[in-house]
Amino acid sequence: MTSHDHIQLTASELSVFFMSYLKDTLVVCVTSYFLEHIEDPDVRVCVAYALELSEKRVETARAFYKAEGIPIPVGFTEHDVNVKAPRIYNDVMILQYVTNLGIMGMSSYSLAVAQSARQDIRKHFTSSLNSSADLFNRSANVLQEKGVFIRSPFIPYPTLTEFVEKRHFLAGWMGDQRPLTSTEISFLYLNLFRNTLGGALLTGFAQIAQTKEVRKFMTRGSEIAKHHSAVFGKFLSESNILTPVSLGLNVTESTDHVFSDKLLMFHTNALNNHGMSFYGQSLAGSPRKDIATAYSRLMVEVGEYVMDGTQIMINNGWFEKPPSAPDRKELSKG
Template identity: 30%
Template sequence: MKQKEIITSSELATLWMTYQEKTMFLRMVEYFHAVNEDKKEQNFYESHLNRLSKEIKKIEAILQAEGAVVPNGFSEQDVNKQAPPLFQPTFALQIMRILAEIGMGLHAIHLARSYRKDIIRLFQELSATTQHCYEECTELLIEKGALSCPPQVSMPEQVDMVVNTQYLKGTNIFGNKRVLNTVEISFLYQSIESNSIGQQLITGFAQVTKDPELKKFFTQGKELSKKIITKLSKKLMDDDIQIPLAWVGSPTVSTIAPFSDKLMLYCISLFCSFGLGSNAIGTTFSLRKDLPSTLIPLITNIYDYGVQGAELMAKKGYTEEPPGMENRKNIINKK
């Protein structure tokens, strides 16, 4: 008989991380479904509730088959489906779209760390489901006129080559600052869009939490998002490039929390990780020297804010410890 493949530490880590993310996503979808009155959007949420529930059960089944404890993740105690709407329906879709975008990136990373066929297949299925969610959110938002698309550009008619280092310095042959290229614009635009949504999301969290420390933390995050939007928008406007103008939505006046403090802190930590990754990639692919000099300090700000959030999670007892390796010294010295 073929010996059963043992799950690796990397695979256990990816399953554990995915369980945290998916159970959080499930709780948020449950709430958005409960407070939404639009039939088409209700069908969308209901569809993804069913898919998320099945995905979570698959992860639980793999862990249980390996004799591993199932993480706590986020349970029904982390959502209040009776709470009034905290966000307008269109903005709830914006949140779903960003979370799907984060999920797509995470699944790609986790797939690359998988070796067993069933786990590879799991992340392929998760990727397909998340891509479908992203596509549906995008279509619904475009239908409602609530999604600003990046600016159009004239199509290139020939291939141009970089012939000297002036291009990398961010200048043209006359020594003037060159216009941003489409690669650079795409990263700037995406960062402005995600921070615009993050700013409103964290504003909503700030107005419903009863914890003074979290209220202060969320308010700081709101100001950081505004700072990022202002600095990156200036880079686009300096080159007469349109910035995201579509109204993304805002919180309602509700002060009743639909989510636990634990869930809200974890959600913001995901946004911080997403911001760190996307800005780091944007820095790598930017060929105009003034862009990294703008992005790197912002990356530092995001990192510091993320660390502050992690410390709050630990202080409040919200952090679930990931599975650890065996401590061989303790085993050897055990009497």
């Protein structure tokens, strides 16, 4: 059996390598800064592991790019971070952030494996998938040991198996609403969690952004996150589902420069792209019409926010162009 490793990279493989490289160089910058301020040794171990994983992936990606004769993306460097700047977030916030890195890594790299044909590429992304799961598990264990791991709500165990017999199961706009399913609860709660964490993150970003335009964009994002959290919380509370989202997050009052505005903008757009993907999964798993409609509306709001962010990046020369197909119309002009 041949490995087919000599075959050039496909468009899908180029895409996932490009985005992975940009995100990993970003994580190197962010976690390097975090390590300068962490006080809890257990949290330090998790953040150091996240940094180690991203550094290894960056080196592997560079080796692939060199072997294929492809220019290495710029991504993010030491020029995009001031590791000696004062602390922005407390240790719990940093640990939650790293735990979420594991969650997003599992999502991204599982898709990367499925999109890759070459065996060496699949091996690389499979390893990245496994290490992301390991990062999540390590961080989640520390959260539990510290007593700050927030579990999804509990519901009673079912006592019998049932099949849906009435169309009322899909209703939700008018009249009596059926109770939430465990799947709907899970998605609502996870999205509430992500928006709570994202809102706190963007609050810090708004304080340290260097330009008025970026500060305004980050503040807008924080407000969007609060609004979305309220929507998800309302659905849960209407079904008398407890939502114990008290993550212990703390943002300091520091306004010193930490990350470049280029890094802040890319980071925010990347998080929102993940958010829209999670919303899409949530929409597919939520049969109740009022919930599905809410996800559709919120996805549009996030999509508009991402487009505005992309425009800001383009206007400032911060948007690094992904590998693209040739412009045949221009080529035909000679």
